[in-house]
Every structure is written in C-alpha cells, then in structure tokens.
Amino acid sequence: MARITGSNGERTAAAIRRAALRLIHRHGFAAMNLRELAAGVGIQPGSLYNHITTKQGLLFDLMQEHMTTLLAETDAALAAAGPALIDRLRGFIAHHVLYHLERKQEVYIANFELRALDPPNAACILAMRRAYEDRLIALLEEGVAEGTLAMSDVRVTAYAMLAMLTGVCTWYRPGGRLGRAEIVALHVDLALDGIRRR
Amino acid sequence: MARITGSNGERTAAAIRRAALRLIHRHGFAAMNLRELAAGVGIQPGSLYNHITTKQGLLFDLMQEHMTTLLAETDAALAAAGPALIDRLRGFIAHHVLYHLERKQEVYIANFELRALDPPNAACILAMRRAYEDRLIALLEEGVAEGTLAMSDVRVTAYAMLAMLTGVCTWYRPGGRLGRAEIVALHVDLALDGIRRR
DNA sequence: GTCTATAAACTGATAGAC
DNA sequence: GTCTATCAGTTTATAGAC
Numbered sequence: 326m327a328r329i330t331g332s333n334g335e336r337t338a339a340a341i342r343r344a345a346l347r348l349i350h351r352h353g354f355a356a357m358n359l360r361e362l363a364a365g366v367g368i369q370p371g372s373l374y375n376h377i378t379t380k381q382g383l384l385f386d387l388m389q390e391h392m393t394t395l396l397a398e399t400d401a402a403l404a405a406a407g408p409a410l411i412d413r414l415r416g417f418i419a420h421h422v423l424y425h426l427e428r429k430q431e432v433y434i435a436n437f438e439l440r441a442l443d444p445p446n447a448a449c450i451l452a453m454r455r456a457y458e459d460r461l462i463a464l465l466e467e468g469v470a471e472g473t474l475a476m477s478d479v480r481v482t483a484y485a486m487l488a489m490l491t492g493v494c495t496w497y498r499p500g501g502r503l504g505r506a507e508i509v510a511l512h513v514d515l516a517l518d519g520i521r522r523r
Numbered sequence: 524m525a526r527i528t529g530s531n532g533e534r535t536a537a538a539i540r541r542a543a544l545r546l547i548h549r550h551g552f553a554a555m556n557l558r559e560l561a562a563g564v565g566i567q568p569g570s571l572y573n574h575i576t577t578k579q580g581l582l583f584d585l586m587q588e589h590m591t592t593l594l595a596e597t598d599a600a601l602a603a604a605g606p607a608l609i610d611r612l613r614g615f616i617a618h619h620v621l622y623h624l625e626r627k628q629e630v631y632i633a634n635f636e637l638r639a640l641d642p643p644n645a646a647c648i649l650a651m652r653r654a655y656e657d658r659l660i661a662l663l664e665e666g667v668a669e670g671t672l673a674m675s676d677v678r679v680t681a682y683a684m685l686a687m688l689t690g691v692c693t694w695y696r697p698g699g700r701l702g703r704a705e706i707v708a709l710h711v712d713l714a715l716d717g718i719r720r721r
Numbered sequence: 722g723t724c725t726a727t728a729a730a731c732t733g734a735t736a737g738a739c
Numbered sequence: 740g741t742c743t744a745t746c747a748g749t750t751t752a753t754a755g756a757c
Contacts, residue, residue, distance in 0.1 A: 371742075723757085
C-alpha cells in the first residue's frame with residue numbers, strides 16, 4: 326500500500342537538488358553555503374540534513390545522477406541511429422550538443438567541480454567520464470578502420486571535438502539569435518567537416 | 524637612486540602571485556584560503572596584506588595581468604605572421620594553443636573564475652575577453668569576404684574554434700605522449716580543416 | 722616588511738522539541 | 740519532516756610590536 330504521509334519529503338528532496346544545481350552553477354560548489362541553499366528551497370538550514378548526508382554527498386549524488394543519465398541517453402541515441410557509422414556519429418554529436426544545451430547546469434558542474442570531490446568520489450565520476458569519451462573514440466576508430474574518416478591522432482581529435490561541442494554551454498542562452506536545432510546542425514557540420522575523408 | 528632595502532617586498536609579491544595561481548588552479552578561488560596561500564609563500568597570513576588589498580583584489584590582479592599579456596602577445600604574433608590572411612590565421616591559432624599549453628593555470632583561472640569576481644571587476648575582464656574573441660572573428664570575416672574561408676555562421680564558428688583550442692588545457696601534461704609542437708600542429712589542422720574553402 | 726594576536730563574521734553539522 | 744538553537748571550527752581582515 327502506498328504511503329500517503331511523507332510524500333512531501335520527496336518533493337523537498339527534488340527541490341533541494343534543483344536549487345543546488347542552480348546555486349552551484351552560478352557560484353561554484355565551494356562558494357555555495359547551506360544557508361543559501363536552504364533559503365532557496367524555503368526550509369531551515371538544519372532541515373536539509375533530512376535529505377542529504379553531507380554537502381559533499383550532495384555534490385556527488387548530483388554528478389552521479391547526471392553522468393548516469395548522460396551515458397544512458399547516449400546509448401539510446403546510438404541505438405536509435407542508423408547502422409552506418411556516419412549516422413551513429415551524427416547521432417552522437419547531435420545528442421551531445423542537444424543534451425548540453427538543455428542541461429547546462431549539470432554539464433557545467435560535472436565538468437568543472439570534479440576537483441571539489443573527495444578522491445574516491447572523484448575517481449568514480451572520472452571513470453564514468455572516461456566511459457563517455459570512449460564511446461566517441463570507438464566511433465572514430467571504427468571510421469578510420471573502414472576508411473570513411475581520416476585524422477592524424479584519434480585521441481587528440483576526440484578531445485578536441487568534445488571540447489568544441491561542450492563549449493556551447495558557455496555562451497548559449499535560451500531565446501538568443503539561434504534556435505537549438507540550428508545550433509545542433511551547425512555543430513554537427515563543424516565537427517564532421519574536419520575528419521571526413523575526401 | 525635605486526632602493527636597496529625593501530627589495531624583498533617585490534620578491535614576496537611575486538611569490539604570492541605564483542602560489543596563488545597554483546592554489547586557485549588546483550582548488551578554485553573560493554576554496555583557496557589565505558592561510559594556505561601564506562604557507563605556500565612561507566610567511567604568516569597577516570603579512571599577505573602588505574602585498575594585496577583583499578583576496579578579491581588579488582584575483583582581479585591575476586586575471587587582468589593574464590588578459591593584458593594574452594592580448595599583447597597575440598597582437599605580436601599577428602604582426603610577425605605573413606601578410607596573407609591564412610598566415611595570420613595560422614599564427615593566431617598556433618599562438619593560442621602554445622600560450623594555453625604554457626600557461627594552463629592562468630588560462631583556467633581566467634576562464635572559470637569569472638563568477639568569483641565582483642560585478643565591476645567581472646565587467647572589466649569580460650571586456651578584455653571580448654576584445655580577444657574579436658581578433659579571431661575579424662580574421663574569419665576577412666577570410667569569408669575574400670573567399671578563402673567558408674562557414675555557416677562566423678560567430679558560432681569562432682566560439683567553437685576557441686572552445687576546441689582552449690580544451691588542450693584540460694588534458695595536457697608536460698612529458699606526455701605528444702610534444703608541444705606536435706599538439707600545436709595537430710590543432711592548427713583541426714581548426715582549419717573545417718573552414719577552408721575547397 | 723614580517724610577526725603575533727585577535728576581532729568579527731561565517732561555515733558545516735548536530736541535538737532535541739514539536 | 741521541520742523547526743529552533745547552538746556548537747565548534749574556519750574565514751577574511753585588522754592592530755600594534757619589532
């Protein structure tokens with residue numbers, strides 16, 4: 326039988342995660358204090374501890390949730406793409422850009438607050454990031470092997486592509502000159518033009 | 524007549540800047556405390572204030588010095604390149620990558636600690652960053668106008684190029700698989716391949 | 722210019738009533 | 740689950756002796 330009381334707890338927990346993403350993205354993890362976070366949720370500072378273990382644990386949970394979602398959605402996008410390598414590569418790039426446009430906060434935090442994690446937590450997130458990078462590296466190697474792609478150094482190219490595609494996070498603002506679909510299309514071309522064999 | 528006493532002050536000030544760059548790069552500005560900074564320099568915390576105004580003022584000085592140097596060196600690299608657009612563009616890219624390889628700490632701080640600056644200070648640094656971006660945008664527009672370059676959107680392309688070229692900071696380690704000259708050459712090609720008309 | 726000492730405010734986290 | 744109250748430690752910054 327479903328619980329009726331206590332349902333407020335999950336709404337509060339979700340509100341904490343939402344407010345934390347906003348504040349960490351804006352001020353950085355170290356500069357965000359728990360009083361400010363509690364005020365953003367509309368509860369008292371002490372009440373936070375009904376939903377989080379520590380400030381550090383909160384950051385880790387946010388990052389882990391983000392990386393898990395990113396990996397799962399990426400694999401879904403790859404599975405949904407056509408079987409040809411170029412289609413899967415387009416699928417990867419388009420998904421990466423769209424995901425990064427829609428979840429700027431999570432992406433920014435996962436990329437730049439790794440140093441705020443305790444070493445064991447950082448190792449866990451880093452392993453997930455490596456797994457993500459390996460998805461792209463595998464695609465590039467496949468393209469080189471079959472002869473449709475050409476590049477001097479697969480690993481450097483993969484890092485350069487990811488840096489370029491992630492860069493949209495730093496300047497994109499909803500309601501700007503370009504729509505999301507346009508930005509995605511521009512970046513698919515930018516990323517592919519340099520590596521397609523011709 | 525040159526002062527003889529007090530010459531230790533400038534050495535201390537330089538040591539503070541050096542230690543601050545290292546600590547901010549490693550832990551972030553908010554997470555760096557002045558006790559740790561003083562210990563890194565080998566003085567007591569209170570003595571820092573003979574050389575800095577506030578912690579905020581220290582960050583601003585570091586960023587301003589970095590941006591001034593970047594702009595000056597970039598203009599020197601452009602002036603030293605051949606008159607042809609493609610040579611100036613190569614010069615810009617090669618200088619950008621090499622500078623970012625050699626001054627990882629400054630670059631990282633200037634890019635990711637902007638949110639730690641007070642609004643007036645942030646506006647000042649942001650204006651210098653815009654001036655830097657405009658150097659590249661002007662080159663791309665010149666290339667499109669003369670017909671040697673082709674791209675769908677100059678501004679998006681410029682941001683994408685800068686993000687890609689700056690990305691080396693996040694993974695480059697001295698003594699790694701690739702030397703600096705190789706990394707520079709790889710990125711010049713990666714950045715140009717997508718925009719040269721063919 | 723550096724030191725010691727300390728002010729004044731802020732921080733993450735806990736205890737116990739409701 | 741939320742509240743009030745508070746602990747214990749840390750933070751930036753200052754004052755005054757040497």
